[in-house]
Amino acid sequence: MPELQNITAQSVWDRCLAYIKDNIQDQAYKTWFEPTQAVRLDDNALYIQVPSKFFYEWLEEHYVKLLKSALTRELGPGAKLLYNIKMENTGGDKIPYTEQIPSKNREAVQPQEVEAPFENRDPELKNPFVIPGIRNIHIDSQLNSNYNFENFVEGDSNRLARSAGKSVANRPGETSFNPFLVYGGVGLGKTHLAHAIGVEVKEKHPDKTVLYISAEVFSQQYQDAIRRKARIDFIHFYQLIDVLIIDDIQMLSGKTGTQEVFFHIFNYLHQNRKQVVLTSDKAPVDMQDIEARLLSRLKWGLTAEIQHPELETRINIIKNILYRDGVSMSEEVIQYIAENVTSNVRELEGSVISLMAQASFNHLEVNIDLAKTVVDKFVKNVKQELSVDLIQKTVADYFKIDLDVLKSKSRKREIAQARQLAMYFAKQYTKNSLASIGAQIGNRDHATVLHACKTVNNLIETDKEFKKYAEDIKIKLSM
Known part of the structure; x- marks a missing residue:
């Protein structure tokens, strides 16, 4: 660390900026740090000028750890950063706001009301971008708590994916499984596992910000952001996420612009040891119209396949459904359903529900004869996914x-x-x-x-x- 008497405010800030630039995206640096200026250096307190109170709030909310690290490198552990905020419409008057790193007295400054980066166009989906004030950001995780590890039945077909998912949930961003990509056919449990990881993270790490979103909605929101000229806001919002879960990532195929912005978001999250969880209906090697540089990122962590459940797993899935619904069924009937409904978990559950409905509505006993009748009709009426x-x-x-x-x-x-x-x-x-x-x-x-x-x-x-x-x-x- 240089002797304080031989350094100036600008030289300290220049070295801080060089460090910061190496740790964030170029666009973020240009937007939030290039407009800043060093004002003065008093002992180990550095004053910088920022264009507005919004700038001050944004820097403190999004980059406080990075700023603290940069200042500590230059001025030692007792370093302080203070802001001179150039207030709009005041003829250039400067009103100083003092803030010690890390922030401890946020009540001293009134929060700025900011608009969410963009509106959510899906009426069935709660808006995850709820930002009531720049100080207190609340993000709806979009997780379904009914999809958890307790009711995700393990078998040979999904053991690797489930075990890796548990590891990710226990130590998000800290394992070599980053990104963690799960792929497989329709109805095999990819979305269930993705939600289960998020739910477990929220339980074990309540301080982590988790967001589940489909790739299709992600793409729609990006297009909204472009129309509203809010691309930077879009990127900065996703940089807030500690565990980002994107379902059906193959839906980005052919969407060059969305792939590019996801590439930059991914890089930021990965570099900052934040967790990325993805699902897909195919392995990265089989994805079409995905940029090579993005495909390479998808291969950095662990890719795990969920296959069609084998007989033993199908039997356990049926028993789990019956236990969940408080229903009993003979082993003979369970075995018959498991042997004859082999396509995926979703159809297996559908057949059990159909059987119970027929028995209930018609006041019939659930026996092997009824099971054969219902399952036969169910299998014929459901277009079976080719395996x-x-x-x-x-x-x-x-x-x-x-x-x-x-x-x-x-x-x-x-x-x-x-x-x-x-x-x-x-x-x-x-x-x-x-x-x-x-x-x-x-x-x-x-x-x-x-x-x-x-x-x-x-x-x-x-x-x-x-x-x-x-x-x-x-x-x-x-x-």
């Missing part, structure tokens, strides 16, 4: 070969082509990654799946008989 398992079974049935044979290492031409068709349609009709498809079809790697897709495309163009196979299977999968 890798269903596609494999359809292809195996078409070629009249055993499913285990299709997954085997056999290189017989008819077996190999059936396996390649299964991989091809799994890539076409599911949101599974190439690695996930390969793992489910005989434990192959992603390169094998990619080769299979290229081979099928070539054969469709050159082999009429093979083209007929592909067309027939496509029709079956569409039924």
Whole structure:
């Protein structure tokens, strides 16, 4: 630390600004720090001039820790920062406001009323940008407390994602799982897990600011901010968040402007050890029309897949639903539902609710016969999401070969082509990654799946008989 008698107010402030500039985004520095000027230095108290009281409030609310760190580096632990505020419409008169870092007497200055960065266009969504005064900022987290870890049933299909999610919730921003990206098909529990992380953070770290928002709403709000010429306000609002949870991040595909602003927000949050949690219907490697630099950021932390629940997990999910609703059901009925509703958690819950409704409305006993009737109708009436398992079974049935044979290492031409068709349609009709498809079809790697897709495309163009196979299977999968 330099000797105080050999330094000036401006030299101290210049070094502070250099430090600050290295720790925030360029646009934020230009907006909030370039307009400031050093006024004088008295002992270890530095006076700076800011353009308005709003500037003073903003700096103290958003950058007080950074300012304290910068001043301490230059003037030692007893450093003080004091503001000369240039009041508007007063002919340039300066009225000093004194504020010690960190702030301890905020009541001395009346809060400024500021407009939220933009309006929320979704009438069903509470406005998360509630800023009643610059001193006291309240942000509605948008979390659903019904989605928590207690009712998120763990199984082989989601164990990694759930365990990592718990770690993130326990130490947000402090683990190597930042960002934490969860991906998988529809109705498998991605949104549930995302909310559970937020709910747990709020319980264990009540001082943390948490916000859950969908990528679609994020994009809409950014467009509103652009129309209102409030881009900087938009960015600064999101820099307030300690744990940012964005659902369906793939919805940013093709939205260059939104991707760019999210890129800068992400960088700021990550650099400041704030947590980012994302969900997607596909792995980063399979996302289309996402900028390469943003994709690289998504790969920095942990990417965890949630797969379709296996039989044991489906049974436990049903039991969890029954326990939640205070309903009992025989093991035989539970087993039957679990074996016949295999697509996703959402449809599994729907089938249980339908069964209970039929029994209640018609005064019937919940037995295996009623379960067969209801589940049969339910499965037929619900357009089933194609899964890798269903596609494999359809292809195996078409070629009249055993499913285990299709997954085997056999290189017989008819077996190999059936396996390649299964991989091809799994890539076409599911949101599974190439690695996930390969793992489910005989434990192959992603390169094998990619080769299979290229081979099928070539054969469709050159082999009429093979083209007929592909067309027939496509029709079956569409039924």
